[in-house]
Amino acid sequence: xxxxxxxxxxxxxxxxxxxxxxxxxxxxxxxxxxxxxxxxxxxxxxxxxxxxxxxxxxxxxxxxxxxxxxxxxxxxxxxxxxxxxxxxxxxxxxxxxxxxxxxxxxxxxxxxxxxxxxxxxxxxxxxxxxxxxxxxxxxxxxxxxxxxxxxxxxxxxx
Amino acid sequence: xxxxxxxxxxxxxxxxxxxxxxxxxxxxxxxxxxxxxxxxxxxxxxxxxxxxxxxxxxxxxxxxxxxxxxxxxxxxxxxxxxxxxxxxxxxxxxxxxxxxxxxxxxxxxxxxxxxxxxxxxxxxxxxxxxxxxxxxxxxxxxxxxxxxxxxxxxxxxxxxxxxxxxxxxxxxxxxxxxxxxxxxxxxxxxxxxxxxxxxxxxxxxxxxxxxxxxxxxxxxxxxxxxxxxxxxxxxxxxxxxxxxxxxxxxxxxxxxxxxxxxxxxxxxxxxxxxxxxxxxxxxxxxxxxxxxxxxxxxxxxxxxxxxxxxxxxxxxxxxxxxxxxxxxxxxxxxxxxxxxxxxxxxxxxxxxxxxxxxxxxxxxxxxxxxxxxxxxxxxxxxxxxxxxxxxxxxxxxxxxxxxxxxxxxxxxxxxxxxxxxxxxxxxxxxxxxxxxx
Numbered sequence: 001x002x003x004x005x006x007x008x009x010x011x012x013x014x015x016x017x018x019x020x021x022x023x024x025x026x027x028x029x030x031x032x033x034x035x036x037x038x039x040x041x042x043x044x045x046x047x048x049x050x051x052x053x054x055x056x057x058x059x060x061x062x063x064x065x066x067x068x069x070x071x072x073x074x075x076x077x078x079x080x081x082x083x084x085x086x087x088x089x090x091x092x093x094x095x096x097x098x099x100x101x102x103x104x105x106x107x108x109x110x111x112x113x114x115x116x117x118x119x120x121x122x123x124x125x126x127x128x129x130x131x132x133x134x135x136x137x138x139x140x141x142x143x144x145x146x147x148x149x150x151x152x153x154x155x156x157x158x
Numbered sequence: 159x160x161x162x163x164x165x166x167x168x169x170x171x172x173x174x175x176x177x178x179x180x181x182x183x184x185x186x187x188x189x190x191x192x193x194x195x196x197x198x199x200x201x202x203x204x205x206x207x208x209x210x211x212x213x214x215x216x217x218x219x220x221x222x223x224x225x226x227x228x229x230x231x232x233x234x235x236x237x238x239x240x241x242x243x244x245x246x247x248x249x250x251x252x253x254x255x256x257x258x259x260x261x262x263x264x265x266x267x268x269x270x271x272x273x274x275x276x277x278x279x280x281x282x283x284x285x286x287x288x289x290x291x292x293x294x295x296x297x298x299x300x301x302x303x304x305x306x307x308x309x310x311x312x313x314x315x316x317x318x319x320x321x322x323x324x325x326x327x328x329x330x331x332x333x334x335x336x337x338x339x340x341x342x343x344x345x346x347x348x349x350x351x352x353x354x355x356x357x358x359x360x361x362x363x364x365x366x367x368x369x370x371x372x373x374x375x376x377x378x379x380x381x382x383x384x385x386x387x388x389x390x391x392x393x394x395x396x397x398x399x400x401x402x403x404x405x406x407x408x409x410x411x412x413x414x415x416x417x418x419x420x421x422x423x424x425x426x427x428x429x430x431x432x433x434x435x436x437x438x439x440x441x442x443x444x445x446x447x448x449x450x451x452x453x454x455x456x457x458x459x460x461x462x463x464x465x466x467x468x469x470x471x472x473x474x475x476x477x478x479x480x481x482x483x484x485x486x487x488x489x490x491x492x493x494x495x496x497x498x499x500x501x502x503x504x505x506x507x508x509x510x511x512x513x514x515x516x517x518x519x520x521x522x523x524x525x526x527x528x529x530x531x532x533x534x535x536x537x538x539x540x541x542x543x544x545x546x547x548x549x550x551x552x553x554x555x556x557x558x559x560x561x562x563x564x565x566x567x568x569x570x571x572x573x574x575x576x577x578x579x580x581x582x583x584x585x586x587x588x589x590x591x592x593x594x595x
Contacts, residue, residue, distance in 0.1 A: 024209060025209045027211035027212060029194065048392070054185030055185070071202070073201045076199070078198065078200070079197070082194075157217065
């Protein structure tokens, strides 16, 4: 009886160790600001999103870091981000090194842009970027302890 | 890989008419919290794990008012026109709240003298001001473009700077039309000018009509030092002046709220204010209208007889018609060198009483409606001369006379001698025969 109890306890400890959350997400937002430099050129810069009004462009960056002691299996990291309400995704801004990016128009099925069809006023067509409701990044490499990477995308506040 | 195989199917979403149509003029409401929720799944030693992270920001209060006028040139003002008489011209402004919230608004109408306006001809600064006796501003509450006593909101009636101190609260995306009229001295001559600027400033809702002088982004109104940027965090509501002036023109110089009073300053971007200008130019006004009467028709042989309606000659081929082009002076200042030109439609009529029909009578008086009023013209003797037109100088002018000239196609060029001043009338008259082919 004692032997069985010890075995169950050891199994529980091993399971808990393997399932322990070790990758942390850091979700941050910046405002994209245009300005004219000393040469008269219009440039863009990131500023804190303290002041955000309709029409502003925003950039979300999601950094993920392995704070654990074990390597995250290659090809298993999948990040899913719902386009925030009151914003619309800006075409071509989704980024993620080592990732395959797909989009959704219903928050459930994710696919390449050319495969996302919608009905607009009764006519079937490829969804525009403004119609996306979600983005998904599939990260291919493994993530060793201490390593981190990030994905990002831009939206405009309606 | 199995994951992506599953995603290779085509998905079909249903979207209504409005999906994906960004309407920034409407804009996300101020004080709205926008949250981005991200999730992650991964495996460690084949054990699936998850992670979540949210970030939320608050939509700040975008404060943007806009003032525009639809006039692309000077609006004609007639010397002697008054608001009280109901016979006046007006300039129009539209004030719009493009903020993402309800805002208080303060308005001021500023007399700019003969300041040039964008699109106004002449382009350069006009030479002299008209003599404004009174300025009146009202809101066209029923949107019909005219002033309706008891319906439209009369906002002010004075001279010079006219601060409109009513407590205006504009809802999000609301627009209102305002009109301005000016009473002009009856002695004014032509080509005098007066420009008016309507400036709208965002006011603090809490205090009703106090102009907001600073925002939280380092912007301020004129006469107020730019405040420090107030980075109060992404979850705190800020005030943000969002008005933008692409190019400051001469129109933008010389008006703005400074503090809580309209004063001399330039309208600029991000000051919580907006403005536009429009103006009046005096013209000496003559009303003009054309009249026609059938004098004879060759089928029935009926002729016009004053007071005998049953005769009723018809405008058929071979009929003789009387044309009268009458003018009526509206201005207290005399109009001189009055010329009346009229094209004769040669394809349809032949100048004069072509067949010399005898016994044709003409009306002793012709009444023509000009600018909504009935004006009677006494026909001079000899008006039916077969091949002549005649001009009648303005009745009451020192050179009153009736002159006859040869009538030939394609046009009548009638020059009235002397001058025409308020209430005086003159005309050109001639007869034609409807072509019988």
